Amino acid sequence: MSTSAPCVLVIDDEAQIRKFLDIGLRAEGYEVLLATNATEGLALAATRSPDLVILDLGLPDREGHEVLAELRQWTQVPVVMLSVRDAEAEKVKALDAGANDYVTKPFGIQELMARLRVMLRSRPGEPEAPQRYDDGELAIDLARREVTLGGEPLALTRKEYAVLAMLLRHAGRVVTQQQLLRDIWGATHTHDSHYLRIVIGKLRQKLGDDPTAPRWLKTEAGVGYRFLSGA
Template sequence: MSAVRPQILVIDDEPQIHRFLSPALDAAGYEPKRADSGQEGLRGIALWSPDAVVLDLGLPDMDGKDVLVRAREFYAGPIIVLSARDREAEKIAALDLGANDYVEKPFGVGELLARLRASLRQTADRDAPTGPVVVGDVTIDLDRRLVARAGQPVRLTPKEYDVLAHLARHVGKVIGHRDLLTAVWGAAHAEDTQYLRVVVGQLRQKLEPDPAQPHLIQTEPAVGYRLGG
């Protein structure tokens, strides 16, 4: 029996986009689905529950950002916005409304596929419960989103928890700055390492016996961070 291929719904009114993107998705191991308008796209999301959505902002019947808002009311999968609008404000608005990534037209299919793979990996990491991870006297319960130190609950901000949980899902392995930033803040912030430094510093204050000599969250200079080991 052949494996089920991830479904990717492309919502775009340009036939040429579908003509070259559908074969590329198929060749990359995905099952492409097509919608030519915002309403058709919303129906497709509801009907197929695709693994990811590629959404154009310039649709004939409604603005793509409105599609994004309505889709986020019932769909939690990755949405990659595809648009000829290159203004920074458009990108920020789309990301703030729930897009996982933003790719400008014209685009290379290789880049789009790479961003699609990254978004799907992030979703898999987020959705895969792995039970409690114990490092020293710190317990991270990924199923219940709870953190304890020496048996006592530790209150974390959402971003602090997301960074810690991403490290915990790969305990003992070095996670690069870009991977952590993309997983927690989104691709638009892949270079904003100052965000990461601040949050890691806050986590060390809450979880390390001596934040100045960290053992729980270790720094790999110029590379990233590692939890434990």
């Protein structure tokens, strides 16, 4: 595998999708491995150690969920699930099972590339969770537990800060409602999504972040939230 270019493994049985991704990824400078089914994909993942896997949910020999589960037994390589299925339950199942992202077909190649760049920044050996964020307007310092907006300290409640900090630690990736509720409110509150909606609403108010055109906090409808880090 090339040491200069990240390697992306595409596991998809649709020839058009494979060709589309192969052309798009190579144009961005990636090395590309292609597999038409789960068996081929798992073999390539084991022998070529890709930096990222794009995995179709509906494969001819095995379900994408099964492939993800097998991968997660021995590797933490970033995995993007690809599917025509846009049901909330499918997305939540994939993300909770260890997928790093979920993209619904049809999709735009530039949006996909942006998501890949975010995940590849957190490859093994690099610090996965940023401790500080500063885009010139919003600054978050997790070590000091400080948040400023436009240079002025932002007063946040403990829950507001905890949600913002958790989203930042997973910047660019979807964090499910269940993950946020479990980690911040506790295991008995995983269905109390109204708590989370209230806190996200208050955070957006304080940040002046428009939910219809978010700068920092993006809602993934019915699934969870993503901190936009400018990828």
